[in-house]
Amino acid sequence: MVGSSGAEAIEPKEIVEALFGFVDKAVAPLEDKHRDLLEDPARIFDERGLTSPEYQDVSRQVRELSAEAGFYTLYGAEELGGANLSATGIVAVQEAMHHKYRPDRILVHESVIPSPFTNGLSPLLLELNPQLLAERIDAIRDGVATLCFALSEPDAGSDVFNLRTKANPVEGGWMINGQKQWISNAAHASHAFVFAVTDPDAVRERRGGITCFFVDTDTEGFSVDTGIPMMGSRGSNATIISLTDVRVSPQQIVGEEGAALRLALGGISRGRLTMSATCVGLARWALDMAVEYANARRTFGRAIGEHQMIQAKLADMAMEIYLCHSAVLRTAEMVDAGRASIKETSIVKARCTEMVGKVLDEAIQVHGGLGLTNELGLEAGYRYARMLRIPDGTSEIQRRTIAKRLLRGDLDL
Ligand SMILES: Cc1cc2nc3c(=O)[nH]c(=O)nc-3n(C[C@H](O)[C@H](O)[C@H](O)COP(=O)(O)OP(=O)(O)OC[C@H]3O[C@@H](n4cnc5c(N)ncnc54)[C@H](O)[C@@H]3O)c2cc1C
Structure with a gap:
């Protein structure tokens, strides 16, 4: 269990290992039990396109189990009962989760750890009237209220x-x-x-x-x-x-x-960095899939990984992922050091969300027709990756922010 304080004393690697253990022990059995529901969009969403009470009930069970084990509150401030994980810790956990678990495991990705600012122990709660906060915080921290x-x-x-x-x-x-x-x-x-x-x-x-x-x-x-x-x-x-x-x-x-805008932008900035780590993790998952398939699938008498054009795709994916991973880590270190990182956060949000789209696209290409099927989760990853370029500031808005900072003299890179 990750306690509500002192997570900083624990290495992100240990947190990630414990988190994987929790998913296997607590979430996987629920996924098995509710397989029919989770694979049926007509049951996940109601006729108005809203997530159904049936799905929400399973999601709540995962949240509560995760809260009990100390994972649901990992990213939250200590004052709110969170583990107060550093930015470098958050990006490590976020990347690891998306690297390990295929994107269509929605319970794992949506319910174990909430969004870092729109849900769960959002930093905006720190600005709440103390009495109101005291009345509401227990249910929020325990994953009962969202x-x-x-x-x-x-x-x-x-x-x-x-x-x-x-x-x-x-x-x-x-x-x-x-x-x-x-x-x-x-x-x-x-x-x-x-x-x-x-x-x-x-x-x-x-x-x-x-x-x-x-x-x-x-x-x-x-x-x-x-x-x-x-x-x-x-x-x-x-x-x-x-x-x-x-x-x-x-x-x-x-x-x-x-x-309120200062508050909103502070939260959104946190969301942008976390989303960038999500992109790196998801892209690594897709690259793993592509490499495995490149070694296994044979055409023209040899593994497709022996064709130079496939090799180039794999190499290009790895190059992009490596650079994005490094940039996310460096930006998280800036945040932890209390340094201004608005420009850098916009750089990684734009670049990582664009990178993951390209990587998923190429991973599907490496898989041929199989890549388009629902079986492997690549198409779910592709759709998710495409979505990420819009919320928390579009790619164009990130470029606008970067250019504005540059033109004001912030030329540090
Ligand atoms: C899946 C999803 C979840 C979301 N969740 C939330 C949520 O929980 N809460 C919430 O409040 N919002 C949420 N949003 C909204 C999201 O923040 C907005 O969609 C986003 O800010 C873009 O706004 P818009 O869709 O109105 O596009 P617009 O702002 O209308 O932009 C349209 C196009 O014009 C471009 N553009 C706009 N201005 C400029 C400019 N100055 N220079 C160059 N190009 C420009 C944009 O980049 C885009 O390409 C969510 C969106 C999505 C897709």
Whole structure:
């Protein structure tokens, strides 16, 4: 068990080994037991494209087991009861999980360790009113209650100053109205971080004016409208939600009124680095698959790995992965050293998400027709990899951030 303190004293390698042991002992039997459910998209998603209560029930069991064993809270701050793993520790764990387990083992990837900022022991919880936090934290830490992060809207994705959701002052607090889109995990979350405009003038001048509220999802007026089917799937974890006259008190403000974007960007930055490590792990899994197949499959009287064109593909994959792995590690070390790493985090997010797409594409090519089938998990990895270039800032937005930093004189590389 990884205790709620002192994870830093444990080497990431030991944590990873313990985590693998946990997955084999606790998650694999649940996967076996619920195989029919997990292989049937019509049971994972309901008719609105939302993850079904049946799937959520198994996911909750995994979360609770993981919390009990100390893995669910690995990335969380010590003040919240987390293991406070360093950035270098987080990227090591994240890479190892995605390297070891095929991408369609959704319970392993979605429920054992939550997203580093939109769910679980999100750092945003540190900014919560102490009494509210005390009332909610146990269930969140134990994996019973989950969270969602409701920033994006139909007209506000990359450009967050285009938010339309408003919180208008009323007696005793605010009233929130608006619609949010792409919100992961909203369907079954107990609480939501809801971002709303509280000072339209400041928003117009792009100098703040957006406030984050911690909202219980059973509050009157909070509703989940639909899931968003995407990439050949009949549903997804992403949802559209509506807020209609949702009343919130001043105690529900997260951080300071009008200063939510700094909070959001801090969280997103953490998400970008973790996602980059996910990409490296997934790409390594695909390379392992490609190498194994290149040694096994024979054409024209020899293993395909003996054809130079296949060798070049494998070598190109390894070159890209090696560089990305090194860059992620270096950026995590910068974060741990408390150094500014906005540019570097954008560099690795853009490069790693693009790299993993190319690697999965080539791994499928090496497998020929077999690569396209559902049997090997490569197509699931390909679809997942393609998705990663959009959330937490698109590739274009990362380049915009990198260029802005360069033009302001941040030329360190
Ligand atoms: C699977 C998934 C899960 C998500 N989960 C969440 C969540 O939990 N919570 C949440 O709040 N949001 C979530 N999002 C939303 C995500 O953050 C947005 O989709 C993303 O920020 C892009 O916004 P958009 O889709 O509106 O695209 P747009 O911002 O409309 O961009 C469209 C295109 O224009 C490009 N573009 C935009 N501005 C510029 C520019 N200045 N220069 C050059 N190119 C530009 C973009 O890169 C993109 O190619 C999720 C999205 C996905 C796909």
